Every structure is written in C-alpha cells, then in structure tokens.
Amino acid sequence: MSSLKNIEVLIRVLERLKTESPEFQEDALWKLGNFITEAVDQETTLEEHSLFERLRDFHLRIEEMAAEG
Numbered sequence: 001m002s003s004l005k006n007i008e009v010l011i012r013v014l015e016r017l018k019t020e021s022p023e024f025q026e027d028a029l030w031k032l033g034n035f036i037t038e039a040v041d042q043e044t045t046l047e048e049h050s051l052f053e054r055l056r057d058f059h060l061r062i063e064e065m066a067a068e069g
Helices: 002-017 022-042 048-068
Strands: none
Touching: 002 022, 002 048, 022 048
8 A cells, every 4th residue: 555655645746846946856856766765665655745855955955065066
C-alpha cells in the first residue's frame, strides 16, 4: 500500500512543481530520484509537504553554492 501512496504523493508534488521556476523544477527533478530511492529502501511512505520542502531546501542550497562560486 505504501508504494501506491508514494506514487500519489509523487504525482501531487510533480503537479506543484509545474508552478515553480524552471531552475527549481530542474533541481527538484534531479533530486527526486534520491528521495524515492530512500523511501523504497527504508519502506517508508512519502509525505507531500515534507517532500516538497526537502526539494525546496535542496534547491536553495544549490543556489547558495552557485552564488558563492
């Protein structure tokens, strides 16, 4: 059941990404695979808000590194 729930969460997160900047979309799509793999390996269920915030945090870190470099 958790795999079906994870698919539903991923669909909602992907829908939310449509309204974000192309840069955020790119970073999020790149990192999303890691979070999916982590959930599968740990047999956990993703939570939409938490996943989206983790993607946003990742994007902000990428932007900070780019600004520093």
